[in-house]
Amino acid sequence: MTRRSTRAMTRLAAACTIACAAVVQAQPRFSFDDTPGVLPKTIVPSRYAITLDLDPARDDFSGQVLINVKARKSVPFIELHASELKATRATLFSGGVARALHVVTQDESQTWRLMPVDNAPIAVGDHRIELAYSGQVHPYGEGLFRATSERNGKTEPMLATQLEAISARTVFPSFDEPVFRAAFQLTVRAPSQYEVLSNMPAEKHKVDGSATVHSFAATPAMPSYLFSVAVGHLESVSGQAAGVPLRIITAPGKREHAHYALKATQQLLPYYTQYFGVPFALPKLDQMAVPSTRWGAMEDWGLISYAENDLLVDEKKSSARTRRDVYQTVAHEVAHQWFGNLVTAASWEEIWLNEAFATWLESKATDKFNPTWKVPLDDRVPIDRAMLIDAGSATRAIRSGPVRESAVNDVFDPITYAKGGAVLTMLEHWIGPKAFQQGLAAYMRSQRLSNATAGDLWYHIGRASGRDVNAVAASWTDQPGFPLVQVQEACKDGKASVTLTQSRYLNAAGTATTQVWKIPVSMARGKAVKTQLMDSAQQTFSLGACSAQPLVVNAGGGGFYRVAYEPAALKALTASYAALGEGDRMGLLSDTFALVQSGRVPLNDYFSLLAALPRVNDPSRTMLWNVARSQLEFLDSSMAGTPAQQQVRSTGRTLLGPQLAKLGFTPAAKEEAATSELRAGLIQLLSQFDDEETVRKVLRAFDDDESGKAPLPTSLREAIIRATGVHADKARFDKLMARLKKASGEEERWLYAKALASGRDAKRAQELLAASTSDLAPPNVVTALPGMVARNSPFGEMAYQYTLSNFKRLGELSGTWGRQFLLPKAAEGFNDAERAAKLVEDQRREVGKDGDTLAAREAEAIRLRAAVKAREAAGLEKALPG
Template sequence: MGRLSITGFRAVVAAFVSLLALAVAQAQPRFDFDRTPGRLPKDALPLRYTLTLDLDPQREHFDGTVAIELRARRALPALLLHAHELETTGAVTLKSERGAERTLRIEPDAAASLWRLVPADGAPIAAGRHCVHITYRGRVRNSGEGLYRIGSGADRMLATQLQAVFARTLFPSFDEPAFRAVFRIAVRAPQGLQVASNMPVERVRRDGAQALHTFAPTPPMPSYLVAVTVGHFETLTGRAASVPLRFLTAPGKAAQARYALGATQLLLPYYNRYFGQPYALPKLDQIAVPGVRDGAMEDWGLISYNESLLLVDPKHSGPDTPRWVFALLAHEIAHQWFGNLVTASSWDEIWLNEAFATWMENKASEHFNPQWQTPLHTRRWIDQTMARDASGATRAIRSGPVDERQVSDQFDDITYTKGGAVLSMLEQWLGDETFRRGLAAYMRDRRHSNASAGDLWHFMGRASGRDVAALAASWTDQPGVPLVQLDEACEGGQRVVTLSQQRFSADAGAAPSAQRWQIPVRLQQGQASATVLLAGDTARQTFAGCDGPPVLANAGGRGYYRVMYASTALQQLTAQFHTLAPADRSTLLSDSFALAQAGALPFGAYLALLDRLPAAQGAGRGALFAQAGDALVLLDEALAGLPVQQRLRERARALLAPELQRLGWQVQAGEASEDTSLRARLIELLARFDDAAVIGEARARFDADAAGRAALPAALRPGVLGAVGMHATRAEFDRLRAQLLAAGGEEERWLLAGALAGGRTRALVDEVLALSLAGTLPPNIASALPGLVGEAGVFGAEAYAFSREHWAALAKLAGTGPFGGNVWLLPSAAKSFNDPAQAAQLVADQHALAGAPGTAAASRIAARIALRAAMRPRAAAALESGS
């Protein structure tokens, strides 16, 4: 066989890539219930649950009765249901449309969380409609999953978090997303307590010292969206788009929900218009949970949040709290369409829920609050995700079959951040209106049902007339992030741009990859622009004339790829950095740092860009300095323990201190929110980098506040408390700890916990670690303390050793939920490590303690440790040489 020419070889590769894209696209079929993966067979379909729960916040257990109306699609020897840590308290019976009531025998499979219900008479269950009746008992949990308790004494309340696989801890069920059914829920609770669920209450009937609250039936929905809460609440009410709104808070905090009420009144009608589908339920409640749970959950009609993510306290909330609250509201309310009205077919497709909610959260935040510069700040999260995606510890957005025991691995930055970024890139490629029409058609067709990626691309393709499936599959069905290399040449008086692609790796020694993407590359040269679809190895684009500025790739910054310029072009872009559009400055800074970390660009080139930051004026300046701060912290972690670390800190102070001086310490009336946010961040960063003047000023303001001489403004609290906590004396530490133990809100607790954890005195940090097991803090805060110490970096080894030694006790506090939990205890404590041996130790320890469910979390942090270790000598050399 003769040797292939280069041209012939490229043709073969291009053909292979095309065939691969076709195969991947064909692997994204439209939703088919029978072919949807899951543990449960598809031969029995739940139609309706009638669920009665006996709930008392003062009890350690709860009682329940469930009647499940179902249809057997064929004669069955038994029924299979999910149930976990439930025990029956009476006979389990089955009644058919025609026929006598029969007893069912339970054959439990505790390891798989399954009950096999077998007819005691040995006869099969006939095809047709039946009703299974079960009375049972379960336990109330202390961590934020299943049915869990919050608080103590008379103020104790109950709430639920059933995503992903915790509905089975509340009631026996078909606990997989494809099994939608109507839920008729009733809750019996002590008189005087308020009860809420997904739907409006229809009636309340007294029953001695109890009251039975019966709720209207839900639309068909998956089991994980069921929600109940019981307790003493203060309420704030309103309306939006004719929908009654209600916010439930701990007593005395309803006024802090006013910001969230106003945001919801903007978001609900906005989404109604955008999706072309009105909000589907007759009410929307949102509850602020004062502890225990982390994150938020989009339960249909009753969204729950950790209170720090829903409430805004004018006296204590930091300058970023309103934007965090707005973004999370936008995310969870978007789920009322993405996830609830249309549900992902299985956990394999959960990105359809979460990526779209993330994309919509950013879109809505930018629409209503353009002054926040949301796209520029989103760059920081995308950078972190790209760093993971450039390592071996990544996965595809659609990563294939998902083991139920590791569903939590899907609720990560690949699903949320990469998924949202890829959707933003597709929206830019198709056009905003075309993208919206495709989504609206998708919603109309799949409402009250399930969907797969194939459904989405079908409607996007119809709306655009393009092969969206093939392009999208190259992003959703393979891991990694591409690197686009741009070369320019002058040919015949025209500027010819040649683009090439390869997989970007953070490992400089990684073998080349044959992966290819269909990349819509947006090019900009002066006022001229073009979008080139780079589907194979290379593509070309011509611009008129050879003069003028270099060509920018990923203009506007919405592409999920890295860009590498020729050295001459990069030098020109660096010199003209201050003239670039804000998004292009951010993207260039981001790509340059990533390339320097990977050894593909000298660190000196990145440091030269940092030097240009002060010249960048106008919109986006705050986001640029925040982005630079993230990079400097990463470099500081990589260089920890080396003499050159002090040179880095000098350089950081030289860059950041003049910016704080420009802003001043006093919040000015009417100042831009970006300046208010940046000021607090700069104070904390400069304290980390040992700026004596900033540390002294922070201490003085902290002391004046404590003495009652001058109250510390809310906008300065995150920066000042963080700075004081890092350099705390015994007296300052004691004051911070007393404030933490007395704090009346979650936002305040997290702020003070972070401040204490950042300390640089070993004896005081040992006291912080001990506090995690003292029983004086809510379990979510307590279990997070060692990780906060580890993330601060100074005593990471001590935090890690503590977490390993006390893993069982901390795991009991953390639980196993999808938003943190026990699998993150060791990885969080190891976050600032920079030694490959520490990465290997983490992986081994995690396997021993957390088993297979902890593999992904440990691998992610181990990859970050390896990246720091690899960049450590290169960054040190650049700083030592004065680059």
């Protein structure tokens, strides 16, 4: 599952705070009986036959499910999951004998208890459960939900599903935990004008009055969360790869935007098939762009669904960044057809086996087919975000430990995705790509159509590599946080050595822990690279002859840890910055800024390094500037409301202005995508930092586009529209609002919403906030408006208070999961420590304990911004060059 910019945070790790040393747990292999969950393992499903009566025009639906189960021991009742459903009939068939069942609804556990009316026990052996029920269609992207598109001026409804993590139970009664794999056979009755899709191909269609009954082939055994169905008016483009029929499916009028994703899939599917040595397991692979309502993407087996902006590319409007995001999202979801679908994490505690591996493989595959994109460098921004979380108290281990079902979405977070993927990249580098691939292929063959734990994975990779992979991996997956490696060099009698000291890296410097990681440390002088396994708190390594060349630790930048150099060594690395390898440059920039954030390195050292960036002129410069932009935005946010903010912006203009002047404002013919992306990023940040010349050109370009005089270049369209929003007067604000209202696709809606939310006029900000509970756009977009205003404008307090005052309505529009984000997102503009405590208090009152993690993490981010402001604001003007 991909949640992109709204991926959930994780729950608080009660078992280990930052003040204690985490205990590295054992990693046992998969055992059905030992797998944690809510339901008992006494009743095991093998097959579902589901019949649904669906109509996109209706707010409700009806269904019937027949479940073949095996009772492993005699029990007095059967317990399974069901939520928001109303039972109308319940029967148990045992040996051909029908027994009426009484349904006891248990709202807290979201289960039904099926009690035989005759009070006789349910014997060991095979049985069939038959349940008839009704349910509700959701207006938000969870469970069975409605999405809409425009066709010939009319609104066209469709139905789609998002069942991960625990929403299958809102569509049909089920054993809704990953460990309960079973076959699913679906029949759908729907109005005949609509097309119906599911995981498997349709086997037959039968007209029934004004409706058609669609019968689909049975799936292989799979968990309930991978079940998928869609009903609506649809179009598609078709192709084939690795012997598998492919379709990209869209709302009417959008099929031409599907070709890019089809070509990407045609590259990716054969690559994955070859990499694992295991073919795609189903007879077809459909991928569907849902026209509104949903977030991100979902890897449903054989019918992957996406938000439109994660699958479709408009050749006339989509930026280079959109193309890259679409490619990587497709790479991620198609990877899940193996990681997650063919082999499924045993429980939500092991969900990283699905998501971290899909993230790792997404980057690997994207880099293979698009080497000029510099994917390993581009991954730095999400990795830094994960490290910021992991350096605080509201974090957890990758293997999360016990997961409360009502808070299960907390584990779909940057710790699982970005940290998990980065740790796998580090382990692959240590083990070697060949042995790593061999181990994964053996893992796939061994656990095919079954479940798995970390123990299964490390067993197979360990056998392939001949190394104690389990012990090294466990130090990264089974304890929270990551290390800071401090570097101390020495030269004696012509021989060089380095002493490395590790300790847990924390945003609040000075808090001690006794944690130790087994770190594959790569060290380089020039092109000579040496990798050692550091497995104690302090170790000394010989480096051969003394050398004047600076030593780089974490050479290549692939390790998930921070590096702190002595002042003289940092100065030497800064002086030779342009001569370093591209991964080394990125690692040094990232680590130095993080050490500034935590107060370990003076701000001047960071600005000295930043001043060296213009000396880099190879293709990696785009990614370096992207990271530098995010760092300057952090400083800008931290200093908001103080004179120091203007100093940050002045420095940004001084640094970035010459880079844009060098590139030119207007794109050159046939220039590389990286150059276009760099220009767009510079324009956007220079506009945010009030560079007069850039703002003047931006507004003129927008006006020329609006009048039809000169359409915006595709590569600059997003940057100019977003920059226009920052400086929009009433007339331009109204034009942006009109464009948002007319937008027919998700990419356009999000673009105009972000632009509008960036404005600096209080009256217009109020107008936009009022639209967050209106029909201005689908619920996923409008409910995000307060958070976007808080993050991108000076009106964070206004956005937060609006969210508080309208929480009930916003929560109804955003759904069970989305409502947990409302207040934390609306607090992203705060940089005063007292607001952190208020956020935690408000979140608990409005959301309950299931929202604690998101609030705790944003509270930590607020405190970090406040700490940087308190430490740096007074001396910032003096510290800044120029």
